[in-house]
Amino acid sequence: MTTPPTGFGSSSSGRVPDLDLDEGDRDQADLADRVAASVLAVPGVVRLHAGVFGEVATYLPGRAVTGVRLRPDETEVHLVVSARHPIPSVARDVHEAVRELVSGPVRVYVEDVEAPPTHRPRPERASS
Numbered sequence: 001m002t003t004p005p006t007g008f009g010s011s012s013s014g015r016v017p018d019l020d021l022d023e024g025d026r027d028q029a030d031l032a033d034r035v036a037a038s039v040l041a042v043p044g045v046v047r048l049h050a051g052v053f054g055e056v057a058t059y060l061p062g063r064a065v066t067g068v069r070l071r072p073d074e075t076e077v078h079l080v081v082s083a084r085h086p087i088p089s090v091a092r093d094v095h096e097a098v099r100e101l102v103s104g105p106v107r108v109y110v111e112d113v114e115a116p117p118t119h120r121p122r123p124e125r126a127s128s
Helices: 023-040 087-099
Strands: 045-048 057-060 063-066 068-070 075-082 106-114
Touching (some): 023 068, 023 075, 075 087, 087 106
Parallel strands (some): 057 068
Antiparallel strands (some): 057 063
């Protein structure tokens, strides 16, 4: 098995360069990346969610933007929200952020709520 030359076919971020994309694909890739970035910038969003079977994504040549599904007639965003934030407010803020970037309806799906980590004190050892 051979590996591709450095800088071609993959990058340290796992993103494939958009070298061979036509203008439509490049626009789609740019839009999907901007939607993902705007969603992740909303307070309370933990991460994008790929769906139960990993099917929620915008598929591009060489990569996919998971959690964002761009369609001609609508845009879907699937995400995980922090339990520290009110879910309706986070969903509304995500909807507004994405609405500024796309035309057509925006559907926001909260796939999961992530509870904050609990910190349990370590039991102290008995000294001898």
